[in-house]
Amino acid sequence: MGGVAGGLVTQCRGVWKAGPWSGDTSALPERLIGEVLDRASGPSPGATFSSGWCISPIFQQATTSALVVQIKDSDRTDDQIRKTAELFAGMLGQAMNGSQQARRIDQLSAVLSAAAQWQQLDDVEALLAKIADTATRLLGCERASIFLWDRRRSKLVGRPALGIEDKFLEVADDAGVVGEVLRSGEAKIWNAGSDDESRVNRRVDKTLAFQTRSLVAVPMSRSQDMLRREELIGVFEAINRVDDDFDDSDAALLADLATHAAVAIESLQTRRRLVESRDRLVDDAASSTPLIGSHASIEAVRRSASKVAKTDLTVLVLGKNGTGKEVLARNIHYESDRRSGPFVAVNCAALVETLLESELFGHEKGAFTDAHQTRVGKFEMATGGTLFLDEVGDMSPGGQAKLLRVLEEKVVVRVGGSQTIPVDVRVIAATNQPLEDLIAERRFREDLFFRLNVVSLTLPPLRDRGDDVLLLADHFLEKFCYQIGRQVPKWSPAAESTLQNHMWPGNIRELRNTIERVCYLTSEDLIESEDLGIAGTANNRLGGTVRIDMPIELSESTRLFQVSHIERAIESSGGNMTEAASRLGLHRSNLYRKMRQLGMQTSGE
Numbered sequence: 001m002g003g004v005a006g007g008l009v010t011q012c013r014g015v016w017k018a019g020p021w022s023g024d025t026s027a028l029p030e031r032l033i034g035e036v037l038d039r040a041s042g043p044s045p046g047a048t049f050s051s052g053w054c055i056s057p058i059f060q061q062a063t064t065s066a067l068v069v070q071i072k073d074s075d076r077t078d079d080q081i082r083k084t085a086e087l088f089a090g091m092l093g094q095a096m097n098g099s100q101q102a103r104r105i106d107q108l109s110a111v112l113s114a115a116a117q118w119q120q121l122d123d124v125e126a127l128l129a130k131i132a133d134t135a136t137r138l139l140g141c142e143r144a145s146i147f148l149w150d151r152r153r154s155k156l157v158g159r160p161a162l163g164i165e166d167k168f169l170e171v172a173d174d175a176g177v178v179g180e181v182l183r184s185g186e187a188k189i190w191n192a193g194s195d196d197e198s199r200v201n202r203r204v205d206k207t208l209a210f211q212t213r214s215l216v217a218v219p220m221s222r223s224q225d226m227l228r229r230e231e232l233i234g235v236f237e238a239i240n241r242v243d244d245d246f247d248d249s250d251a252a253l254l255a256d257l258a259t260h261a262a263v264a265i266e267s268l269q270t271r272r273r274l275v276e277s278r279d280r281l282v283d284d285a286a287s288s289t290p291l292i293g294s295h296a297s298i299e300a301v302r303r304s305a306s307k308v309a310k311t312d313l314t315v316l317v318l319g320k321n322g323t324g325k326e327v328l329a330r331n332i333h334y335e336s337d338r339r340s341g342p343f344v345a346v347n348c349a350a351l352v353e354t355l356l357e358s359e360l361f362g363h364e365k366g367a368f369t370d371a372h373q374t375r376v377g378k379f380e381m382a383t384g385g386t387l388f389l390d391e392v393g394d395m396s397p398g399g400q401a402k403l404l405r406v407l408e409e410k411v412v413v414r415v416g417g418s419q420t421i422p423v424d425v426r427v428i429a430a431t432n433q434p435l436e437d438l439i440a441e442r443r444f445r446e447d448l449f450f451r452l453n454v455v456s457l458t459l460p461p462l463r464d465r466g467d468d469v470l471l472l473a474d475h476f477l478e479k480f481c482y483q484i485g486r487q488v489p490k491w492s493p494a495a496e497s498t499l500q501n502h503m504w505p506g507n508i509r510e511l512r513n514t515i516e517r518v519c520y521l522t523s524e525d526l527i528e529s530e531d532l533g534i535a536g537t538a539n540n541r542l543g544g545t546v547r548i549d550m551p552i553e554l555s556e557s558t559r560l561f562q563v564s565h566i567e568r569a570i571e572s573s574g575g576n577m578t579e580a581a582s583r584l585g586l587h588r589s590n591l592y593r594k595m596r597q598l599g600m601q602t603s604g605e
């Protein structure tokens with residue numbers, strides 16, 4: 001074309017920049033270029049000649065450029081020069097658009113792959129550091145920082161702290177460029193030299209011994225709508241682009257990162273809150289079933305339970321009714337790695353044979369007449385946790401065969417279904433019956449016994465636990481008094497010796513029920529022996545009436561009578577529920593139902 005200087009000129013935030021450029025740039029006709037571009041319209045505007053320059057505009061998605069050539073001593077006609085300039089401008093525009101698009105695609109895929117990695121982190125500090133790291137790399141800048149908004153204190157808390165180890169930086173939420181972003185909900189760019197110096201919070205630079213030359217900051221929000229202030233969670237800032245000033249394409253890239261970063265931060269915080277509240281619930285549940293007792297036999301059981309808790313072995317807990325088999329099973333569960341999973345208890349004796357199968361393994365809709373809905377069984381419910389099978393010795397032969405299969409294959413098939421469902425469950429079984437005798441009588445499968453009896457723990461009867469009776473009595477007294485808001489009374493020496501001398505055929509459950517009754521029915525500061533209402537005391541309930549200090553309604557006294565009557569039957573049957581039920585003229589499962597109706601504690605619930 002005969003030009004002596006020329007090349008590409010691009011407008012960057014109001015300033016013209018030449019590059020690539022051949023020749024001297026000092027004479028760049030900035031005003032003329034601006035005028036030509038202001039006038040130009042359409043996708044391929046023609047070239048303009050003026051004052052010895054040929055200017056051919058190039059419009060792209062994000063930037064405005066022009067091919068600019070100084071014309072001197074050309075032997076070509078104006079028309080030839082114009083056509084050539086337009087041809088080159090068109091080609092350049094296409095090439096630039098293509099490379100811009102390719103760069104954008106590269107950036108977006110880098111953002112997506114970074115965001116996928118962020119989702120896997122479960123530590124907030126590590127996540128923020130990783131996000132800042134990604135931004136620094138993708139924007140080619142020196143630092144990136146996330147300012148989380150502490151609305152209550154009107155502060156923006158910078159994390160990670162712009163390069164200072166183990167510290168964080170706090171600024172007022174209306175200061176500097178980040179403050180502007182928070183106020184407007186819009187991206188802001190600041191470049192030294194071309195932008196107003198007073199916009200930058202230099203106090204931060206001083207604190208960090210750092211020199212900010214350029215920065216871009218975008219809002220971070222839970223919603224796509226950045227103007228919804230209530231959804232803003234902070235500001236994402238990148239500082240000092242290494243090779244250039246920041247421009248709109250950097251702001252767009254940072255905004256993409258900010259969208260994904262906000263989602264990752266929010267979901268991690270939600271996950272953390274959920275985990276914290278779950279842990280609190282688990283801790284509450286664990287502390288609500290303490291294994292009280294310091295007798296040597298209990299200490300030994302406690303030690304073995306702690307050891308076995310760390311494994312996934314099946315445990316068989318042996319002991320008479322009410323000795324605390326379920327409490328021990330819960331303790332093993334809460335000491336194990338499965339503690340955040342469910343603890344599901346099933347009383348095998350409380351269910352008739354036909355129901356037990358569907359209770360344990362679930363059933364499909366229509367499997368039998370009453371199966372109106374598909375129902376998940378206890379095995380499935382306990383997945384990830386522990387299944388406590390109480391009174392396993394009372395299981396029917398059919399139930400035993402199915403249980404054995406599940407323990408061996410670790411899959412269940414719902415009643416009426418054909419699909420096998422994998423279950424990851426630790427089984428703790430318990431019984432008050434001598435399983436060896438049941439095996440000899442062919443009432444319990446030997447192979448199932450060996451499956452269950454991998455580790456066995458035996459709980460002694462309460463009468464063999466010495467001073468544990470008093471420890472447990474104090475524990476229950478405090479618990480029930482707390483429940484009804486009553487000052488904790490004291491035991492008279494005679495009451496203490498009655499507690500210690502009683503045989504406790506119903507074991508800890510009987511003790512618990514006795515103390516509960518005492519708490520509700522007496523009001524004195526001192527509990528006398530006869531208040532206990534147990535066999536051998538002057539005014540016991542076996543011999544006559546329970547002493548009641550407080551006036552109570554007829555329905556309540558009827559309930560108490562029934563409770564007392566059932567307890568008496570259980571006690572005099574030595575805790576054997578089948579025998580107690582037959583003494584009361586009830587089927588065993590009906591006795592359990594009645595006990596539940598009366599608010600009595602039955603195990604396996």
Ligand SMILES: Nc1ncnc2c1ncn2[C@@H]1O[C@H](COP(=O)(O)OP(=O)(O)OP(=O)(O)O)[C@@H](O)[C@H]1O
Binds near residue numbers: 319472602
């Ligand atoms: N060591 C203990 N510390 C505190 N409370 C206990 C302890 N052992 C048992 N209990 C309480 O005694 C009652 C009976 O305990 P649990 O149900 O665990 O006995 P069990 O042996 O499983 O009874 P069953 O044989 O009838 O199923 C419950 O109220 C339980 O909270």
